[in-house]
Amino acid sequence: MRKANQPIAQLAIFGYHQAMSCMFPVAIFGTLALSNVIAPPFLHRYDFVLLILLIVQGLMYRCGIETRDELKVIGVFHLIGLLLELYKVRIGSWSYPEPGFTKLLGVPLYSGFMYASVASYLCQIWRRLRMDMTGWPGLAKSGSLGAAIYLNFFTHHYIPDYRWWLTLLVVVVFRRTWIIYRVRDRTYRMPLTAAFLIVGFFIWLAENIATFFHAWTYPNQHQAWHPVGIGKISSWFLLVIISVILVAWLKHVKVNRGQM
Template sequence: MTMSFNDQIKSRVIALDAAMRPWAERSPLRAGLYEFLLFGLKQAWACLFAAIMLALLVGSHLFWPDHAPIARYDFLVIAAVLVQVALLAMKLEHWNEALVILVFHVVGTAMEVFKTAHGSWIYPEPSLLRLGDVPLFSGFMYACIGSYIARIWRLFDIRFIRFPPLWVSWALAVGSYVNFFSHHYILDMRWALFALTALAYAQTWFVFTPDLKPRRMPMLLGLILVSFFIWLAENLGTFASAWVYPSQRDGWHMVSVSKMGSWYLLILLSFVLVTLVHRPRSPDEEAKTVTPGLD
């Protein structure tokens, strides 16, 4: 029976691990270096969808022909759909996770329509496949975040220490999402939301397993780090004219680091949506044998 593409990858990773493990076990230093290598490989694998989308954004910006038969933005819509279909067909993404990611895609697109109507950012290039002023590929940018969180949860077998009641996370996520709309009309509550999230997760740690030994990190630090890397990706996106802010109309420059705050709040929504398929578990719950393969 022919193995799926995903199974082929896992078998190769397991074979590589079998070859490398004896070398890594010869000293603590080698073991640490090998664990760090696996950490990087799993992070890269979790970013698969996001990396492909960023490559499409930057590559099409640099090499798109002037007289192409379709608009670049329309090409990005078609390419994003094909990538998502391919990931599911090759079992590199799970169907239940894809449904949750689709929900995040929809709520992200709804926010895009509202924000572009209020001039928060613009899509400077023409296209046919769009909703109002928003080309349809934009929703896949949110899907990238959801895909990353869902995949990282599986790959690192993430558990939580002193995780607050799940309704707290839902309340913070919904409040953050509503604030993206309401702050145009009433007081911006983001600083209050920052304070509430700091209070809710002050004692929460997430436990992750890069190799065989569980490691842990404060949840707030994890959220900030993910926000930072999304901000870096956003700079690539604006450089590629996937979208631009009003201040970038006359020339590209780095996006303000304050945008990390918006991504921090938006990650909360993606996080709680992923909890629909990955319930937060404690380290001692449903113990699992960790393997070096990529799931």
């Protein structure tokens, strides 16, 4: 009986760590949902969301849920996401139609947190499941690939979109890379590219929730909400890679400092 219950217990603990690692993304979508139903007093909605997310990040750091180094990675990814948002909004890929004092060139500053939440999740789950990787191609190859992926988000509006070639390159570069993770005393592993796809799929689901609550609006959603096209999973798949490279860089630096 004890052995029969072990897989259920392992799954329950794995699910617990996943849920705890999603604390910041849940705060984002919870705030978006609540502010969409109940108008915040004294503040525009975008300003209210930014204020709440800053408070949540501060509390997570003060309570030891996130470390100083993890906060730096989240900050970097917030900036990366905000730059992408500024560009995409300028060319009309999507928009933020509501007013706000904390908008920069039509983009609310809270939007960068939606990208940073991916980095927050990865930092959390990496530490909670004591993750490691084998067959990592190195920071030079992975960093160059990550830079090419990020650049393609900007250039595909003017030159051919190379996302599928980049996806193929991801498979080639990370073909020998496996994620090692631990649940209690058991060790598991899975291909890193499979993890990219799984996380990208769940971000796509979250994107549908976010647009439903008017976090941002795509051109075909101005009159009525429509589900986000499933092809967007490929974009999130590639974006997750950038997050993983940043987190891997953090872990590499910490190991070189003699930290665990």
